[in-house]
Amino acid sequence: MNYNRRIEAIIFDLDGTLVSSSLNFQTIKQDIGCPADSDILNFVDKLSPAQHHMANETIMQHEMADATHAKALHGARSLLRFLQRQNIPTAIVTRNSRQAAEIKIEQCQFNISQLITREDALPKPNPQSLLSLSKHWDIAPQHIAYVGDYLYDVQAANNAGMQSVLLTFGSDKPYQNLADFCFDNLLHLHASLALSHTQQAHCQ
Template identity: 50%
Template sequence: MQSFNNLFKGVIFDLDGTLVSSSLDFKALKQAVGCPLDQDILAFVQQLPTERAKKAHKIITQAEHLDALSARAMSGALALLDFLLLQQIPTAIVTRNSRQAAELKIERCALPIDLILSRDDGPAKPDPSCLLALAKLWQLPPSQIAYVGDHHYDIQAAKRAGMPSVLLSEQRAHGEQKTYGEQHGASYIFRDLMALHRALPSISLCA
């Protein structure tokens, strides 16, 4: 694993479990749309016949909307985002949520981020397309943009985009935190956003 001394000129965040809380029950959601538990739900729905896919999308978006109504900012999220804003570091969100659910969560949690790419804007993670689109928009090499998330899809998307990945391991059992990140090849592992924030003064961050 690399030492945390890279030069980052941009930071992209996952949303659920990273910047905001989420209580989505994916097991129940998969059962509701008939998706096998070992398959990705969005990929499964994408290959369904049109009418079944429409019904499945409706179930998923309704569940996301309900989840958005109870979302709360994760501890340290606002302080970290304010710090990056003061440093004039561009920030964005790439999420597998629908745009409607993502915008509702961001509004409810008062997150100071305007740039959001959802599954409505491009292929869902672990596809790296949305990450690469932001690198192009910011005119930055992917290697100078960190992607922060809590799931192995986030790590995979970052690796495919050529970006350093930052895994937040708070949701993992204590003994699994480091192992999970190393198993999936995370560039850096922090327990939570507060730990990441504490590490930032030692990083050269510049616009």
Template identity: 40%
Template structure:
């Protein structure tokens, strides 16, 4: 993992965040979704959804996933320090974005209900789902920065792999369940106050 050096701090010109588990706590229960759909425990929901040949069966599965996403969005709550950190980033004129595998309706419901001020939001309707790097390339282009000048913060291996695939800098937000992914990240942070201290002079 990289140390937060002055050189690396100056390299970061924009920041993108995952959503669930990174900016907000979400009650989205992937196990319950797989159980309801009768899909194996290790199934990637979005990949399996796209692989369904029958349009009717795909629509039914999509409806189940979307229902669970909206239920989770209603129950979500913001993680400690997020709003304070985002305000500090705005004061420093560091542009921010979200790249999530969530659907747009649930994403926007969370952002509006929790009043999270993010400038650019990309969901699975806007680009190929992670770990495809297309979303980070779009974000870098939107902010007129190189992918290597973009920091992507997440809580899961999909996020770190996506950053690596894009040539972006990755940061893992540690929690009780994801320490095994720490070696994949360029940075590791335990809370948003530590992010602000690292990036804001």
């Protein structure tokens, strides 16, 4: 597969992209009184200070319980090692809490130092976190790919002017036409990146 533009850096979502997750968002919404069709983080932001604190505590309980059972998805470590060998910068941008995200990263032994959580920047699909990495790396957004498994990931990449890569894991998603590229899993993404790298090397 030919990428739209040369990829010089890759940013990943975390849950459902690099690691397994058993978070049940419908249950979390019920526990904090969030309507089923509302975004959890947007809902919490509009609560009173006391309600905001209680809702965040509930969400954290769910996230921490999930973090203790998280496992690296098949192909995640080999893909990250490949990118490291190619000197391609990597980072994680997640709507998860920093505490839970750091546990998952350490538990799965991912060698990624750049992590942006909902506590660090406006959450996806806002592009703020992605654009901050673009500035930090001094790499134009169009030469960065953002990899995720959900609508917010595709929207965040598109909003930032980056290349959006959607992992479908064999299931058609109603928004996959919004993504620049779709792959069944991380192994297929790895193979495509390796082929693209080889082709670029032959052209030099």
